[in-house]
Every structure is written in structure tokens, then in C-alpha cells.
Amino acid sequence: MKMKAAVMMELGKPLEIREVCLDKPKAHEVLVKIAATAVCHSDLNVLNDPTTPIPQVLGHEGAGTVVEVGDYVTTCKPGDKVALSWVPYCGTCESCKNGQVSLCESAFGPMYAGTLMDNTSRMTLDGGPCYHSSLLSTFAEYTVVPDMSCVPMPENMNLTAACMIGCGVATGFGASVRAAGVRPGSSIAIFGIGGVGINAIQGARIAGASRIIACDVKDENLEAARKYGATDTLNTRNIADVAGAVKALTGGIGTDYAIDCTGIPKVGTDAWLSARKGGTVVVIGAYPEDATLTLPAGSFHRVGKTLKGSFYGDVNPFNDFPRIAQLYLDGRYDLDSLIIEEIKLEEINKAFDAFLDPTAKNMGRYVITFGS
Numbered sequence: 258m259k260m261k262a263a264v265m266m267e268l269g270k271p272l273e274i275r276e277v278c279l280d281k282p283k284a285h286e287v288l289v290k291i292a293a294t295a296v297c298h299s300d301l302n303v304l305n306d307p308t309t310p311i312p313q314v315l316g317h318e319g320a321g322t323v324v325e326v327g328d329y330v331t332t333c334k335p336g337d338k339v340a341l342s343w344v345p346y347c348g349t350c351e352s353c354k355n356g357q358v359s360l361c362e363s364a365f366g367p368m369y370a371g372t373l374m375d376n377t378s379r380m381t382l383d384g385g386p387c388y389h390s391s392l393l394s395t396f397a398e399y400t401v402v403p404d405m406s407c408v409p410m411p412e413n414m415n416l417t418a419a420c421m422i423g424c425g426v427a428t429g430f431g432a433s434v435r436a437a438g439v440r441p442g443s444s445i446a447i448f449g450i451g452g453v454g455i456n457a458i459q460g461a462r463i464a465g466a467s468r469i470i471a472c473d474v475k476d477e478n479l480e481a482a483r484k485y486g487a488t489d490t491l492n493t494r495n496i497a498d499v500a501g502a503v504k505a506l507t508g509g510i511g512t513d514y515a516i517d518c519t520g521i522p523k524v525g526t527d528a529w530l531s532a533r534k535g536g537t538v539v540v541i542g543a544y545p546e547d548a549t550l551t552l553p554a555g556s557f558h559r560v561g562k563t564l565k566g567s568f569y570g571d572v573n574p575f576n577d578f579p580r581i582a583q584l585y586l587d588g589r590y591d592l593d594s595l596i597i598e599e600i601k602l603e604e605i606n607k608a609f610d611a612f613l614d615p616t617a618k619n620m621g622r623y624v625i626t627f628g629s
């Protein structure tokens with residue numbers, strides 16, 4: 258079939274709206290009609306990455322309706338509403354066997370090659386090859402994706418809200434609920450109130466945390482953090498002793514949990530120091546590859562803290578995505594106000610321009626919706 262898609266034709270250049278040919282789904286693949294797709298900062302990274310195979314249809318946050326399934330597909334059926342996951346886990350690798358499906362790496366080879374799981378593409382452009390992005394390529398009217406990427410949603414789920422679940426929402430929610438394991442009545446400090454941090458706040462709120470301390474350098478983000486459940490805010494821009502400031506808010510003790518969403522190693526140190534003795538610190542942001550995280554070695558054993566890296570919020574998409582959707586339907590999880598603006602596919606470059614504008618809102622998503 259032919260369909261409209263936003264295609265990366267050149268490194269770092271605006272996406273072009275092109276007509277792309279899409280083949281039928283093979284075994285373990287699903288054809289999805291995209292209803293909505295969100296633009297993520299990672300899409301900008303892909304656009305500026307010289308190793309990205311091009312031309313490529315970008316986009317990895319999407320939701321839609323199943324049109325057709327290939328052989329052996331058991332995760333969904335035609336007509337199902339689905340939210341898409343970019344970690345289609347295999348179930349048989351060491352991580353999966355240990356129940357840590359968010360650490361499954363089976364999809365990463367095909368992901369970097371710009372293909373689906375069988376190392377081939379279902380798309381062509383002007384008769385030549387056209388590559389997939391994160392096995393999802395959601396900036397398109399239709400897409401073919403792995404069956405393990407298709408997570409059924411409740412029948413009455415709003416797909417414009419659902420399209421955001423599979424990336425920053427899952428990662429932030431999971432950081433609090435899964436990775437940190439926030440307990441009722443506890444305290445937590447969350448560093449970096451962007452697309453992930455705001456969802457870590459929501460996760461902590463739903464898990465029953467009593468004190469949620471939002472830390473950021475932007476007053477605007479801190480103000481918004483309160484709307485999502487932060488009980489305290491700390492603008493760390495001009496604070497030399499950040500951990501001291503967090504401790505001052507918790508009777509000198511420190512928080513039960515700290516989550517670093519920033520990707521800045523210095524903030525990781527602050528998060529570590531902000532947690533109480535015996536507390537748990539979760540690092541969810543990506544530090545630079547060559548960076549070093551500095552923690553005080555003196556009395557390390559005496560403070561009894563846990564430091565934990567978390568990828569994709571430790572979520573199991575088939576378990577956690579429908580729960581997030583149900584929380585949304587119950588009025589307990591706010592997805593609607595995470596939408597900065599609804600735009601058309603043709604306006605997609607506006608979302609990319611916003612990433613480069615330091616004055617633009619960076620806490621939600623531009624969402625592309627497709628008329629039915």
C-alpha cells in the first residue's frame with residue numbers, strides 16, 4: 258500500500274512528507290493504522306546521528322488500530338487499539354529469562370540497522386530502500402511493527418493520549434513505581450522535571466508518596482511539577498549544597514528515594530547524597546558515554562544505600578501500559594495536559610524547531626493526529 262510519511266532524507270535536515278510504499282506484515286508482524294504519534298527528543302538525536310540509515314521514517318511514540326496481523330501473532334487482533342513499545346522483548350535471552358524484559362537487547366541490532374526483527378524493511382521510497390525507526394516508524398499513516406511492540410489498550414482508551422505511553426510516560430512512571438518501588442507515605446526527590454521527570458512525579462503520586470520534591474533549574478517546570486503532584490520544589494540553579502537543601506526539607510534525614518532524570522553526572526551525585534541512609538537512588542537519565550559518576554567512598558558501607566540504573570523504567574509493556582491507560586481512564590493519570598499542541602503531519606518540523614528553542618516548553622509533547 259501507499260501512504261504518507263515524514264521521512265528523514267538528509268542528516269540534520271527538516272523531515273520531508275513523502276509517499277512511501279508499505280508491504281504487508283510478515284510472521285510476527287502487525288499492520289497498524291496510526292491515530293496519533295508524539296515527537297520525542299530522541300527523534301532529534303536520530304535525525305542528527307550520522308549512523309542513522311536513510312531515508313528513514315522516524316517516530317517511536319505512537320498508538321493506533323490494528324488493521325492486519327501476520328502469521329503466529331497472538332498479542333493482538335484486527336480492530337484492537339494498541340499503544341506501541343520500542344522494546345519488543347524476546348522472552349528467551351538472559352534478561353528476559355530473569356524477568357527483566359526492559360533490558361532485552363534482541364531488538365537493538367535491527368533497531369540500529371533500521372529494519373524489523375528479521376533484518377529486512379517493509380518500506381520502499383521511490384523504488385529504493387527506506388528504513389524503520391526503533392522498529393516503529395510512527396510518523397506515518399500506517400506502519401508495520403513487531404507483534405511484541407503492540408500492546409492492546411482498553412476499548413474506550415483515547416488514542417491521542419495513548420500515543421505518549423510507550424516512551425517518556427512509561428519510563429518516568431516505571432522509574433518511580435517499578436525501579437524505585439515507591440511505597441505509600443514515603444518521600445522522594447526527583448531531579449530533572451522534563452518529559453520523564455514529570456511522569457516520575459505522577460508515578461510517585463499514584464504509588465502514594467507523601468513528599469515529592471521536584472528539583473530543576475527552570476522555575477516554569479517546577480511550577481508545573483506541582484500540578485502533577487510535587488509537594489515541594491527546589492530550584493537548584495544557585496544552590497551549592499543541593500543534598501543539604503533536600504535534607505533540610507526532610508528533617509535533616511534525606512528522602513527514601515531519589516531519581517535522577519537529567520543525564521548529568523553531577524546531579525547523580527546530588528541524588529545519591531539526597532537519599533537517606535538505606536534509601537534507593539535510581540538513575541534513569543543517560544549520562545555521556547565517557548563520563549564518570551562520583552560517589553563518596555568513605556562510609557559507603559555504613560549508609561547502606563542502593564544505586565540502581567533503570568532502562569525504560571523497568572516496565573513490562575504488556576503489564577504496565579494498560580495499567581497507565583486505566584489510571585488515565587479513572588482520572589488518576591494526567592496525559593492530556595502533557596500535550597503541548599496537536600499538529601498535522603505536515604507541521605512536524607515545528608516540533609523539531611521547538612527542541613532547539615531554549616524558551617520553548619520542554620515538558621510535554623507535540624502530538625501529530627491523523628484524521629480518521
Ligand SMILES: [Zn+2]
Pocket residue numbers: 297298299300317318424425
Ligand atoms: Zn521517545
Ligand SMILES: [Zn+2]
Pocket residue numbers: 346347348349350351352353354361362363
Ligand atoms: Zn530478551
